[in-house]
Amino acid sequence: MASTTVDVVSDVADVIIENPGKTALVIGGTVATGGLAFVAAPAIATVAGAAGVLGTTATTGATISTLTGAALTNASLAAFGGGALAAGGAGMAGGTAVIAGAGAATGAGLSTVVAKKID
Numbered sequence: 001m002a003s004t005t006v007d008v009v010s011d012v013a014d015v016i017i018e019n020p021g022k023t024a025l026v027i028g029g030t031v032a033t034g035g036l037a038f039v040a041a042p043a044i045a046t047v048a049g050a051a052g053v054l055g056t057t058a059t060t061g062a063t064i065s066t067l068t069g070a071a072l073t074n075a076s077l078a079a080f081g082g083g084a085l086a087a088g089g090a091g092m093a094g095g096t097a098v099i100a101g102a103g104a105a106t107g108a109g110l111s112t113v114v115a116k117k118i119d
Helices: 001-018 020-050 069-080 090-116
Strands: none
Touching: 001 090, 020 069, 020 090, 069 090
16 A cells, blocks of 8 residues: 555656646636635525525524525535534535535636646
8 A cells, every 4th residue: 555655646746747737727726716716605605505405404493595795695604514503514614615615616627627637
C-alpha cells in the first residue's frame, strides 16, 4: 500500500513538473470557482430552497420552500449540510462547505478539460 501511494505521488509530481502552465490553470480554476461558490453559497442555497429543489423540511418542521428571508437561507444551507447540528447534520457551515466543494470540483473538472486541449 505504501509503495503504491509513493508511486502515485511520484507520478503526480512528474505531471506537475512537465506541465507547469496546465497545472497553474487547473489550480487557478479550482480556487476561483471554489472561492466564488463559497461566497455565493447563501444565495445558491436560498434559490435551491425557494425552488423546492431540496424537498425537505427544516428542523422546525416547516417545508423549506415555504420559508422566507434568513430562515429560508439558514434552513437551505443546513439542508445542504445534511441537516441542522441539533439533528446530527453538519448545519449551515456544512452546507456552505458542500456548495464550495461542488464549485471547486466543477472548476477543477472544467479547467482540466481546457488544459487538455492546450498543447
